[in-house]
Amino acid sequence: MVGRWGLTTRKFGIPMTHDATAAEVVASIERQIKPGRTRVIYFSCPLQPNGQLMPAQRIAKLAQQYGITTVVDGAHYGGQFVPELNNTGIDFFGIAGRKWQCGPSGTGILYVRNAVRPANPTPLPRFHLVRSGDL
Numbered sequence: 001m002v003g004r005w006g007l008t009t010r011k012f013g014i015p016m017t018h019d020a021t022a023a024e025v026v027a028s029i030e031r032q033i034k035p036g037r038t039r040v041i042y043f044s045c046p047l048q049p050n051g052q053l054m055p056a057q058r059i060a061k062l063a064q065q066y067g068i069t070t071v072v073d074g075a076h077y078g079g080q081f082v083p084e085l086n087n088t089g090i091d092f093f094g095i096a097g098r099k100w101q102c103g104p105s106g107t108g109i110l111y112v113r114n115a116v117r118p119a120n121p122t123p124l125p126r127f128h129l130v131r132s133g134d135l
Contacts, residue, residue, distance in 0.1 A: 022055035044073040060089030085111040
């Protein structure tokens with residue numbers, strides 16, 4: 001995607017000490033935002049290898065203030081936390097079905113926030129199940 005569409009990706013660190021607060025994590029992300037240029041904030045939740053749980057709801061709120069899309073790699077989320085994803089404000093949240101759920105390889109969940117935007121003027125039904133894969 002980077003080469004094909006001329007996108008730029010930037011990696012940056014966040015506070016990861018045992019006493020780091022959610023406010024410090026969100027502040028470190030806000031310092032990296034380039035208004036008008038930053039389009040997506042992508043992060044894992046929880047983080048590997050230390051299991052730090054990111055303040056997803058606060059990050060989503062920050063992103064919404066700047067019109068930024070949020071994408072979360074939640075491969076280790078399923079089976080560890082109650083997935084109340086509607087309450088997070090995250091736009092896209094992927095959860096593996098095989099890791100902590102002990103499901104077969106290739107299973108998982110992709111949560112898409114049902115936000116009304118110019119590109120999506122008609123929201124999806126409350127629960128929209130899509131099944132795909134090799135049968």
